Amino acid sequence: MKRNRLTLTRMALGSLRGQKKRYFALASGIFLAVFFATALVLASASLGKTMLDDYRARMGEQDIALLDAEATEEEILQTGIAQRMGTIEVFGEIAASPEADAARVAFGRYDETAAALAHPACLEGRMPQSAGEIALEASAMSRLRLAAEVGDTVTLYFYPLMGRNQFASEPVTRTFTLTGILAEKASHLEISRVTSEMHYTRFPAALASEAEEIEPGSLPARHLLLELARPLTEAQMDETIPGLYHLYDYQISLDPALLDEVLPVLLAIGVVALSLLFASGMGIVNAFAANLAERSVQIGMMRAVGATRRQIRRIFGREALLLALLCAPAAIALSCLAVALLLRLLDQGALYAPPALLLTALAFSVLCVMLAAAIPLRRAGRVSPMQAIRDTQFLRAARRARVKSQKRFRVESL
Template identity: 30%
Template sequence: MFRTALRNVLAHKGRLLMTMLAVMLGTAFVAGTLVFTDTMGQALRTQNSKSYADIAVTVSDSEAVGRGYDHGGRTAAGPTLTEDTRRKLVTLPGAADVRGVVSGFAGIADHKGALIGNGFSTTGTNYVPGADGTDPRYPLVAGRGPKDAGEIALDTRTAEKGGFKVGDTVRVAVNGPVMQLKLTGTLHTNDPRVTAGGSLAAFDTATAQQLYLSPGRFAELDVRAAPGTDDTALLAAVRQALPQGDNLKAKTGRELADEQDRMIAQGTRILSTFLMGFAAIALFVGVFIIANTFSMLVAQRTRELALLRAVGATRRQITRSVKVEAALVGLTASVAGLLAGIGIALGLKALLNGPMDANLPDGPLVIAPTTVLAAIAVGVLVTLVAAWLPARRASRIAPVAAMSSSEQPATQKSLRLRNTVGLLFSLAGAAALAAGASGKEVKLVGLGAGALLIGVFVLTPLLSRPLIALFAPLLRAVYGTPGKLARENAVRNPRRTAATASALTIGVTLITSLTVVGASVNKAVDDSTSSDLKADYTVAMQNFSDLSPEVAAQIAKAPGVSAMSTERSVPVTIDRGQDRGRGAGDGENEFLTAVDAATIDQLATVRIREGSADALEQGKLLVSSGRSEQARYKVGDVLAVTYPDGSKGSLTVGGVLEANTALAPVLAPEAVVGPHAQPGSGLEKVLVKGTNGATEQLKQALRDATGGNPLIAVKGEKDIKAESRQAVTNILNMMYGLLGMSVVIAVLGVVNTMAMSVFERRREIGMLRAIGLDRLGIRRMVRLESLLIALFGGLVGVGLGILVAWAGVRTLADDLKGITTVVPPLQIVCFLLAAAVIGLLAALWPAHRAAKLDILDAIRSE
């Protein structure tokens, strides 16, 4: 039977080609993901080990958060790392050198004033020259390191992007005024924040301390060990020498490297899991094609299998022979998929390092044995699982079927059982979907969507007849006999039509769901921005760090400003004592957002649900309805608060606000809580209204007022909407690209089904030709049949996608105010047109083959 299975595979290799391609593509996705993430993880770990190669012990100060990362320049509550601390550690036995490190954000502007880098990884640090005048962390490429406050060094990629050369003047900003500094040199760095698209600006140590902390203060001390020194022993000595304080932490370089390795491993696992989800979708689509192909092969070989039964083959042997064929197909396709996956990994890395400018670290290609085994095992297993039902069906062919070459039709009992199972799954899925949407439970929506998809897939043979019948009048009217024949062929074998269409349905369902959710989110953001925000412009840091407090005074002086308000987050501790079942002195953390009480209603829509609209001007709090329900704040509640400066006071809840995306959950008057904020704390943003509304003159005046700081963004309503839409578009494009593999596999399924159907119906096609249907009519018949199957899959996919998206949108109601399900008609029509085009293109080769069949040879065929 093994030899028989091998001969069958070789005899039907043409008909199995599309199946092999489907398995190969799915396996290639799996292998490519594993190879890429393994390669990237190994390269990042190698780079990480180099970063800590010369560090034996690191001491960090958790309170020394550089300006731009947090509020900056704040007074330390515990001991600090100073030059005296550094000198003390240098004298320890086994310590060869101690390097003081300062870091924070630093925005570099190009010649047009635009920010270089992604805004989140614009890094600033201090350049610490050794005895030879260079910093071993940052090897010089050209020039020298900075030596005073008027100088700076940049990483080579940033200098290249900005078109800077040694000696040029560079515009640099932290969160205050823009500085004009001389470029003294370019550096090489392995910092992953920089290699991932950020930038590095190196200052001399005194300047970095002034910008990020305070004179003489370090955020970190890196201890280099003398040869032969044990890192653990040196760590113990360092801890003994440090002043006592919870904010000072000492670890070995090896420990830090291991922590980074764990973070890298976690990141690559998350990426791998994400990509594997799309690989699983591609393989799931492939299951339909494999099952359909083997079902058709079994049907076409009914007489052959019956003869085997007649000459003594048992049912188990027949089943085993089909499984062996499937295993051979899976093994061959998996090996090809593994090789293709390696190519995908190389191409993905080239794409990220090329057009996408991700600058991933170099490293050898990693093809782990587990990757090889996983790719082959997945391909073979998926093929065997998909061929299981056709194999069982083959074993049930009776020996008497040797007298007939026709396919044995499915029994009514099996169809009734299938429809019953499909109906139960569909009802359960719809119920779970509705319950999840009502209760805003994402997991329940996901389970319901999965069950509903399974149920609809099982029911597709039942659905195919009425849905395809919708097109029958149009086909007869426009195409006549070929159109009528195409419709009859499409519904002749509903199982086959359903299996072919279901592969396309999966991709269309997911793409439609994503599109509808994206359109709904865009509409909600647009509506909330228009209704909630009255300010003409918002001024904030691009990297979501804090603005310098001086920015507010600069904006207030800008021409054309009629009203403005700062927003400053002030963390407080609230003691509600016995009111919430707590003991006296027990507190809870809360963030108060300080705003200008006199102008905030001119800058944002303030809708009062309970209490007074003048609460802020009366020195009271305004709380959003959501926060009020969550924390059980009521109008009139008096809250005992402890401010960041240690002082205590009481605040009264004066009103409850309706949800507003432009306002924070708890608003407080700046005049009341601002004086108690952390010294040097920054501003989250500034809301500005112009005398003449939103004009380019006002926007430019605000830019000028902030000194043209490349890190500071001035955004109007259109900018906010465009930014949100661009973010959604980027996510959708990435998802579309990842789902593209499943669509390609679905196309192969349509091609495969039509090609095998043509082979199966050779005699019928010959008879049609004999009674007068010309080659054009044959081609048209095959193309229209393929078109019907594709449109059927597209219609079911669009319907399911809209339903699933509706439930998903309902779960976002608490996060996005006023969100409703938006179905973009143009895009939905485009999806259906794309399905139609797929059907027509997939039928080109089968239709050509059908039209070229010789009439007499076709009639004689068995």
């Protein structure tokens, strides 16, 4: 007959089955601590991811834009500073009227990589795909006072760029098919360092396809969008990057007023998370210490039959580990569900819970539980067999007790 080997895990599981009521409070404390701590972390990560996604949708993924760059793409790539690079060509400006004082907007195109970096998005329709097609930002249509819908044919007056800040004196009449209405992008890309009078540094609010032909004799401006291969200091950028450039930085681009609102909230979340972590740790310490105190006789009997202090700590530590492994995954799963529902109700984006973050939360939760249980486990290991077996509390009470004699009979009744 095969005998099952008695291991620490088997002993811990048997103890958990036999002491369900005693371990319920400890398991509840571990579950709630992991739930609230993970929920706060997931909520913060999800809100941060939502803000980053909004920034990238508005500004793009590029780190730097070289304005009217004279260097070729090959020369920039040879420096090793960029891992992705796209080109934006600015052909000139277009107007809805040939009058000299008519409003104009920049007209150009993105190549495939530049479009992948900047994320120009259509509110209606689609992006231009063939020559003679055009897509306009909604704000550009408003400035041009162009009353047209997707699919309409529009006549525009094109002023080709003949050099830096030099446009053709007479416009060229062009007819386009309006294929899409775009979300705001050009004004977001034009951020600082450059004055509004430098027209050749502007970004196009009217987009053509890559098949659009360049006007003969014109000299389009060429902006390069760079995604850096590594972070650069300002001195390195001034040394490596020639000419004018825009620097796009997620931290710098945040609105100061928004930061004033967000930072106190993040600070409050951090304080609450640390408070919950400390309170849950103390709760686990007290609950585990109370459980070990109630089992002092069991500890004494184990010490009496030869169990060492290390074995005592390992046996009861295994119980704490099993509790953590049972409670933490369930708490993390429930926190994901709760945060997802909360974000959906508040319309604050979607849950951001990458596997690396969940695994880190699980490992950190188990580590915190084991650290909290280590304090009472060290005390339990120091108890001697005789001290654990005898009822110390009753012995101390008996020593303090005093016998008070009383008369139980009357002499005259004898």
